[in-house]
Amino acid sequence: MKNSEISDPFEKARLEKGFGEMDDQNDPVVMALRHKDVRRCAHNWKTFQSGAEPGRIVIPSEVNIRDIRQIPFEVDPPMHGDYRAVVEQWFKRPLEANYEASLKCIIDEVVEEALAKDSVEAITEFSLVLQSRALTLLFNVPFSESETWISWGTHVFRSDESALDAGKATILYDYIDKQIENSIASPGEDLYSKLLAAEVHGKKLTKEEIKGVIILTFAGGRDTIINAVTNSIAYFAEHPKSLERLKNEPELINFAIEELIRYFSPLTQMGRVATEDTVVCEHAVKADTRIGLNWASANRDATVFENPNEVVLDRKMNPHVAFGFGTHNCLGATHARQILKVLIHTLIEKVNSIEIIDAKENIETLGEFKRKVGFKSIQLKFN
Ligand code: EMZ
Numbered sequence: 135m136k137n138s139e140i141s142d143p144f145e146k147a148r149l150e151k152g153f154g155e156m157d158d159q160n161d162p163v164v165m166a167l168r169h170k171d172v173r174r175c176a177h178n179w180k181t182f183q184s185g186a187e188p189g190r191i192v193i194p195s196e197v198n199i200r201d202i203r204q205i206p207f208e209v210d211p212p213m214h215g216d217y218r219a220v221v222e223q224w225f226k227r228p229l230e231a232n233y234e235a236s237l238k239c240i241i242d243e244v245v246e247e248a249l250a251k252d253s254v255e256a257i258t259e260f261s262l263v264l265q266s267r268a269l270t271l272l273f274n275v276p277f278s279e280s281e282t283w284i285s286w287g288t289h290v291f292r293s294d295e296s297a298l299d300a301g302k303a304t305i306l307y308d309y310i311d312k313q314i315e316n317s318i319a320s321p322g323e324d325l326y327s328k329l330l331a332a333e334v335h336g337k338k339l340t341k342e343e344i345k346g347v348i349i350l351t352f353a354g355g356r357d358t359i360i361n362a363v364t365n366s367i368a369y370f371a372e373h374p375k376s377l378e379r380l381k382n383e384p385e386l387i388n389f390a391i392e393e394l395i396r397y398f399s400p401l402t403q404m405g406r407v408a409t410e411d412t413v414v415c416e417h418a419v420k421a422d423t424r425i426g427l428n429w430a431s432a433n434r435d436a437t438v439f440e441n442p443n444e445v446v447l448d449r450k451m452n453p454h455v456a457f458g459f460g461t462h463n464c465l466g467a468t469h470a471r472q473i474l475k476v477l478i479h480t481l482i483e484k485v486n487s488i489e490i491i492d493a494k495e496n497i498e499t500l501g502e503f504k505r506k507v508g509f510k511s512i513q514l515k516f517n
Contacts, residue, residue, distance in 0.1 A: 137368050220329070
């Protein structure tokens with residue numbers, strides 16, 4: 135098996151019964167596995183809510199390490215849309231030419247740094263650095279902030295020792311409190327200031343609400359981007375012809391990005407809490423219990439995707455759900471797509487080949503299922 139291969143552990147269960155079950159800290163999850171069911175449940179926000187106890191729709195649940203609601207992620211319509219309207223335009227800024235140009239400089243530099251070294255551990259020395267530096271653009275804060283963020287590691291709520299690390303969460307919260315105070319004292323053009331000036335239903339956002347948006351901005355696009363970037367690099371290392379093809383047919387790059395995101399599905403699933411007794415794939419789901427919208431499984435559903443376990447770079451019909459589906463589709467998707475686009479362009483321009491020297495897989499355990507989401511570490515040589 136190639137290092138860059140991501141297999142699909144859900145296939146049998148998806149075909150045979152359509153759902154899977156797992157426990158998570160004594161709060162079980164019924165996972166919807168088929169594309170159609172995942173989309174249907176995601177669409178039905180009245181029965182499957184996001185606005186449950188903060189942290190509960192995340193799997194593994196974060197209820198024990200945070201009580202601040204992430205916004206708009208953990209809010210249901212209609213309020214969800216009102217919050218979303220405040221941030222929507224801001225999160226589309228990655229499409230602006232000057233944003234893209236700045237992103238190009240950042241990614242060029244990260245690649246140059248990798249080329250200058252004998253080898254790099256891609257998670258910590260490449261992808262985390264790239265993600266953190268790129269995030270300064272999304273926040274519109276000084277580049278130097280990225281050094282603090284890099285020191286937090288790949289996940290703001292998880293550490294090597296613990297899947298849920300309250301100490302780490304505290305570091306993030308204290309940092310955010312300070313930044314909000316700074317922006318109150320001297321407003322600027324950054325996301326904090328933007329949120330401080332914003333109004334919903336004629337009222338200013340509270341500090342708690344602002345914090346909810348900011349935590350999401352830090353947490354939601356961290357390990358996911360890091361996995362997408364690292365997995366892409368590993369893929370191109372093992373498929374140099376694919377990179378060559380994109381060089382010769384740049385019009386395929388946008389298709390390739392969607393296909394890589396489908397294939398990697400950096401976020402395996404997201405939960406919802408049932409508001410009433412219901413069923414998922416004819417399986418009973420009781421009120422106040424959780425379901426999982428398994429994006430990774432849906433993205434390999436052979437009834438929707440031909441050759442689902444292959445990366446088909448020029449796949450044209452690609453209704454993947456790697457960024458979620460429906461009301462809550464990923465707010466950071468524009469930024470994520472731009473990162474991958476610029477990264478591919480930079481690799482085409484600057485890199486002849488990439489060698490994988492050593493790799494340790496990062497495997498998630500979801501009940502009986504084990505899914506590779508990326509790497510714990512991967513040593514690479516850029517040529
Ligand atoms: C939450 C989540 C959002 C959660 C789209 O995903 O990402 C997870 O990595 C965080 O731990 O708190 O932000």
